[in-house]
Amino acid sequence: MTAFLAVILRDLKLATRVGGDALTLVLFFVMVGVIVPFAIGPDSATLSRLAPGIIWIAAFLSMLLGLDRLFRADDEDGSLVLFRHAALPLEAIVAAKVIAHWLLTALPLLVASPLLAVLLGMDLASWGRTVLSLLLGTPGLVALGTIGAAVTVSLRRGGLIAPVLILPLSIPILIFGTGAIAAAGAAGSSAAALLFLAAISLVTLALAPFAAALALRLAED
Amino acid sequence: MTLEATLKRGNWFSRLANPGRFLAWSKGFVWPLAALTALLFAVGLYLALVASPADYQMGQTVRIMYIHVPNAWLSQFVYAVMAIASIGTLVWRHPLADVAAKSAAPLGATFTGLALFSGSLWGRPTWGTFWEWDGRMTSTLILFLIYLGIVALWRAFDDQGRAARIIAVFTLVGALDIPVVKFSVDWWNTLHQPASVFTMSGEHMPPAMLIPLLVMTLAFTLLFITLHLVRMRTEILRRRAETLERQAAASLAA
Numbered sequence: 098m099t100a101f102l103a104v105i106l107r108d109l110k111l112a113t114r115v116g117g118d119a120l121t122l123v124l125f126f127v128m129v130g131v132i133v134p135f136a137i138g139p140d141s142a143t144l145s146r147l148a149p150g151i152i153w154i155a156a157f158l159s160m161l162l163g164l165d166r167l168f169r170a171d172d173e174d175g176s177l178v179l180f181r182h183a184a185l186p187l188e189a190i191v192a193a194k195v196i197a198h199w200l201l202t203a204l205p206l207l208v209a210s211p212l213l214a215v216l217l218g219m220d221l222a223s224w225g226r227t228v229l230s231l232l233l234g235t236p237g238l239v240a241l242g243t244i245g246a247a248v249t250v251s252l253r254r255g256g257l258i259a260p261v262l263i264l265p266l267s268i269p270i271l272i273f274g275t276g277a278i279a280a281a282g283a284a285g286s287s288a289a290a291l292l293f294l295a296a297i298s299l300v301t302l303a304l305a306p307f308a309a310a311l312a313l314r315l316a317e318d
Numbered sequence: 319m320t321l322e323a324t325l326k327r328g329n330w331f332s333r334l335a336n337p338g339r340f341l342a343w344s345k346g347f348v349w350p351l352a353a354l355t356a357l358l359f360a361v362g363l364y365l366a367l368v369a370s371p372a373d374y375q376m377g378q379t380v381r382i383m384y385i386h387v388p389n390a391w392l393s394q395f396v397y398a399v400m401a402i403a404s405i406g407t408l409v410w411r412h413p414l415a416d417v418a419a420k421s422a423a424p425l426g427a428t429f430t431g432l433a434l435f436s437g438s439l440w441g442r443p444t445w446g447t448f449w450e451w452d453g454r455m456t457s458t459l460i461l462f463l464i465y466l467g468i469v470a471l472w473r474a475f476d477d478q479g480r481a482a483r484i485i486a487v488f489t490l491v492g493a494l495d496i497p498v499v500k501f502s503v504d505w506w507n508t509l510h511q512p513a514s515v516f517t518m519s520g521e522h523m524p525p526a527m528l529i530p531l532l533v534m535t536l537a538f539t540l541l542f543i544t545l546h547l548v549r550m551r552t553e554i555l556r557r558r559a560e561t562l563e564r565q566a567a568a569s570l571a572a
Contacts, residue, residue: 248488265463315483
């Protein structure tokens with residue numbers, strides 16, 4: 098357990114230090130939300146109707162673009178070799194990195210979501226559903242992204258391939274995530290979408306560390 | 319096992335694992351398979367375009383089905399071939415399994431693209447729209463993107479050996495989409511027609527349309543097998559050429 102927590106703390110410390118990029122992804126998330134009204138016009142009715150989708154696309158993009166930092170730095174400084182031969186199983190280490198990555202990328206998104214909700218003209222109830230759907234959906238997204246990051250870790254210029262690989266597989270999360278925010282009237286459908294979202298997240302959280310660890314082992318020289 | 323031991327005691331499949339023997343064995347199959355494919359296409363196209371009846375609802379546009387359905391079936395079949403090849407790479411370390419997977423990926427992408435294209439052309443006169451975001455079309459589009467991602471992944475790696483095993487892992491993860499595509503017409507209220515060839519209550523299609531459909535499906539499947547075999551042979555030869563290039567460069571440097 099100590100080793101597990103140590104891996105999480107290491108990632109958190111590295112990211113929040115001077116050379117870390119913890120804030121950059123949050124800024125990207127907010128900026129996507131800022132530029133969309135410039136693109137589709139400031140009409141508040143349209144914006145508030147499209148707001149769930151915009152917030153989820155912004156979350157998607159910032160999480161997918163941040164995937165590279167999962168294993169790249171460890172591969173470059175040799176920590177990945179240590180992880181492969183550590184006493185703690187590689188699957189557990191990947192799970193610890195999933196938790197750390199979620200804390201560093203998804204939690205700031207949740208904290209910044211009120212700002213985005215105000216910019217896009219969402220009301221309080223919609224924002225509440227947004228937070229819930231992001232809370233349930235982002236763990237699955239991070240876990241799925243770990244597979245993409247592990248598959249592309251040995252590619253020197255493979256930074257953009259991981260999002261391309263993971264995007265088709267994470268479309269169900271996007272569908273249920275936006276479905277959970279929509280339709281205040283059809284409360285039943287919102288609950289069903291949230292349940293599906295939770296189910297997808299739980300299954301990916303359980304299975305992704307095994308696939309990612311296998312890919313990391315195969316990437317050994 | 320040494321090559322001699324494999325030749326003496328191994329079965330037919332493990333003898334073929336040697337690329338040189340595979341090249342020699344497959345050489346005799348290429349032209350006969352191509353001729354058989356051409357023959358089946360000739361027969362199938364005649365049956366589909368001339369000899370089969372028009373649909374009572376759709377009229378002559380039903381004939382697109384004889385192109386669309388085989389392509390759609392192949393898009394899933396090729397992924398199954400890739401998934402089995404990936405298991406062969408990861409579990410049995412079969413030397414030619416990664417060649418099979420690498421060769422199948424662009425073919426699968428093409429068949430999926432053709433299925434989407436022909437379905438889109440069919441949808442315009444019958445449903446009134448080129449595209450609809452329903453379950454079957456969305457999941458097939460996702461399958462198309464997964465194929466393209468795998469093709470991009472193959473091109474991104476320098477070391478093809480390591481690439482083979484890593485891409486095998488990703489192929490198996492992406493295989494989760496196949497049941498979604500297959501059963502999407504049952505799970506969701508979709509615009510796309512539900513299963514009508516192999517259903518629980520037997521076949522719904524009259525033989526006059528079923529026979530041309532089966533012939534065209536067989537023709538397209540043989541087309542895939544022929545192209546796949548040729549691509550595998552080309553890939554083995556390409557790897558040999560690369561090795562020779564590397565050896566030549568090394569001897570130049572020495």
